[in-house]
Amino acid sequence: MSGSSEALGHPKFPSSILSIHREFKQYEKAFRFLNGxxxxxxxxKFDPRDYQEKNKPLAFENLADxxxxxxxxxxxxxxxxxxxxxxxxxxxxxxxxQNIKSISAFEIQSYLLNLSxxxxxxxxxxxxxxxxxxxxxxxxxxxxxxxxxxxxxxKLGWRKTISKDLQREIIAExxxxxxxxxxxxxxxLSTYFNVRPVELAAILESDIELDMERIxxxxxxxxxxxxxxxxxEDVSLLRELPPVIDQLLRFFRHDSGVSGxxxxxxxxGKYFYKWWKRASGNLGIHDVDLYGGTRHSTVQYLRDQxxxxxxxxxxxxxxxxxxxxxxxxxxQTI
Numbered sequence: 001m002s003g004s005s006e007a008l009g010h011p012k013f014p015s016s017i018l019s020i021h022r023e024f025k026q027y028e029k030a031f032r033f034l035n036g037x038x039x040x041x042x043x044x045k046f047d048p049r050d051y052q053e054k055n056k057p058l059a060f061e062n063l064a065d066x067x068x069x070x071x072x073x074x075x076x077x078x079x080x081x082x083x084x085x086x087x088x089x090x091x092x093x094x095x096x097x098q099n100i101k102s103i104s105a106f107e108i109q110s111y112l113l114n115l116s117x118x119x120x121x122x123x124x125x126x127x128x129x130x131x132x133x134x135x136x137x138x139x140x141x142x143x144x145x146x147x148x149x150x151x152x153x154x155k156l157g158w159r160k161t162i163s164k165d166l167q168r169e170i171i172a173e174x175x176x177x178x179x180x181x182x183x184x185x186x187x188x189l190s191t192y193f194n195v196r197p198v199e200l201a202a203i204l205e206s207d208i209e210l211d212m213e214r215i216x217x218x219x220x221x222x223x224x225x226x227x228x229x230x231x232x233e234d235v236s237l238l239r240e241l242p243p244v245i246d247q248l249l250r251f252f253r254h255d256s257g258v259s260g261x262x263x264x265x266x267x268x269g270k271y272f273y274k275w276w277k278r279a280s281g282n283l284g285i286h287d288v289d290l291y292g293g294t295r296h297s298t299v300q301y302l303r304d305q306x307x308x309x310x311x312x313x314x315x316x317x318x319x320x321x322x323x324x325x326x327x328x329x330x331x332q333t334i
Contacts, residue, residue: 060095087129105148124152159292173279189294192228198269206247
């Protein structure tokens with residue numbers, strides 16, 4: 001604080017605040033500033049970081065940059081980091097060096113309106129990223145409150161589905177043109193709809209527990225491991241494969257002789273999709289994606305066969321009874 005306060009008989013400010021220096025040309029402005037500091041101290045709202053003009057520890061852009069670096073160190077997948085970067089960078093462009101404590105729920109609502117060029121799903125993802133970021137900030141820094149976030153209603157589009165017979169034709173074409181394990185993968189995606197392509201591609205040889213007739217899926221979107229309980233035909237299929245000594249290898253990995261790939265390298269998350277599109281294109285089908293043609297078509301087919309929510313529990317990680325397993329096998333055989 002510039003020199004006039006002591007000359008006018010004002011009491012000295014507490015030493016923890018003496019490091020804050022401002023110069024004012026007018027006494028009234030200096031007096032108001034000093035009173036503001038006194039009020040913050042009395043109300044237990046004083047935070048010296050609010051007045052650090054050089055490094056600005058509470059600047060939105062600085063905190064966001066630190067958070068992204070922390071996420072990278074956590075070993076998050078490249079695709080997820082790419083999405084988080086896109087969300088945070090757009091928010092940085094909007095708020096920049098603004099003190100995060102000054103960003104209100106109203107400003108977050110205004111930011112959401114700024115995302116009107118995006119789909120409702122993308123807007124929802126942006127808000128989810130910001131919520132996670134804000135929760136981290138509020139847990140790391142005292143006096144930074146978690147603001148209320150607006151709710152985003154996601155308008156889900158319809159995925160085109162296909163019949164079971166057409167699904168089988170496409171999978172048969174994949175078996176004809178693609179590496180054998182690609183066929184196994186797409187076959188499994190069409191049978192066990194509670195697993196995603198990227199989750200299935202990540203399983204290890206050791207995750208396949210044939211004695212228990214199940215596969216342990218470790219890497220899931222939800223962050224919680226789950227089991228795939230196998231039908232008898234798939235247990236038999238996997239038993240026919242040659243044994244592998246190194247059980248820490250990915251099950252879905254490239255063999256030799258496949259152009260553009262390295263032997264032993266794991267499948268990427270989109271490798272099943274690539275072969276699905278090629279096979280379906282060979283059959284003249286160009287408007288059904290992997291999710292629609294496997295997961296969603298399977299669910300629709302089972303519903304049409306009269307399967308109840310209780311029956312679907314099998315595909316959500318609950319072991320099936322023997323009668324239910326036999327019924328499911330009669331419908332799911334590919």
